[in-house]
Amino acid sequence: MSFFFAALKRELLLVFRHRSDIINPLAFFLMVAVLFPLGVSPDPSFLSEVASGVIWVAALLACLLSVDSIFRSDFQDGSLEQMLISAESLWLIVTAKVITHWLVSGFFLALISPLVGMMFFLPEQGYFSLIVSLLLGTPTLSLMGAIGSALTVGLRKGGVLISLLVLPLYIPVLIFGAGTVQAGVMGLPIQGYLALLAAILVFSLMLAPVAIVAALKISVRS
């Protein structure tokens, strides 16, 4: 366990030394959200109707873009190779990396999501469900995204490829996440949605690290 915390500390330290890594996904999230009123319509009734979907899509894209680099710097400077041959479990290192990625992208996204909600005239009763659904849904996005990132880390052209691999897998989270917010706005119970989001999270927490470790081994050896 102490090894896990040491790995987590290393990842967090690396992130806080590159503070732009924290700001960039958030700025991207805000910009994508701003495109919708500009591109479609600034009408408040329209915006409040699409708010849940737009915020979730923007969060999903922000997560997708930032997950691309989760293993890249370690791969390029060779530390990933050292992690692979070390006696410690790669599973723990991978989990620490994914948790760090979630803290930097999903967690902060959930915290600033009320700001975007306000800009989209989200009805008051929807804020709680918005924050909770993002908190429960974005860790799954980080886990699934890390699979794609691990598969493509050795390749020169990462960007578009990882979206092709990962976006279809994001669909259930998007459906249930946006569904939570919509149920919250309408004053319906949201526990069922949250339970499903939590179930998907637990499921991917069990299986995704296995796939990530296997993918990293392939990427490093090739």
Added chain:
Amino acid sequence: MKISMPRWFYQLASPRWFYEFTGKLLPWFGIATLVLLSVGTIWGLVFAPADYQQGNSFRIIYVHVPSSILAQSCYMLMAVAGAIGLIWKMKMAHIVAQACAPIGASIAIMSLATGAIWGKPTWGAWWVWDARLTAMLVLLFLYIGVIALQAAFENKASADKASAILSLVGLVNIPIIKYSVEWWNTLHQPATFTVTEKPAMPPEMWIPLLIMVLGFYCFFAVILMGRARVELLEREKRSDWVKQLIAKY
């Protein structure tokens, strides 16, 4: 614990044995495909009775349903072959998985296209955000992801293993995607489209459909074996038996 697999399982792993074995199978599957597809098509298009609600437009079912079923089975086969390749380090399984991806993608496109053509007269729209249509579209996206990943690697062995992992991840996700899409659809769908209740099909309608499904599976087997054989020759071109084989022509 040691699990011993039957002998034919290991024999399949040998490229040469696979090549010779499929060479013997191919003509039989080819004949079966020809017979089943022509009998099914003629029976379905000419002799089967017209639907009492949809008239003759329902006859596209004889292409649409087999291709939809096949698109899903093909993904299953691709993922299982990939898993066999990862677990038993079997080159042949990876070759089969690689051959599956483009075939499956084309069949999924065929299923979507025939669905759209059928939807226009029946629902009045080329595309409806119906759960089954959307799930098929996502399946096509999963195929595209696997194909893109295969193409991105220069090293064949890494491409095989990486796409095997991706197709397994996709296989685990397919039921989740399917049910989430179904639920999303029932929540959002305005009650404008009610798909005409399927009447219990009379045998004159479903027997040709069954023949078409079997014919599609045989057709798939022919294409799959053909693609796998070509890929196998390409990969094994340095081995002696391939050189001797080519020298004969």
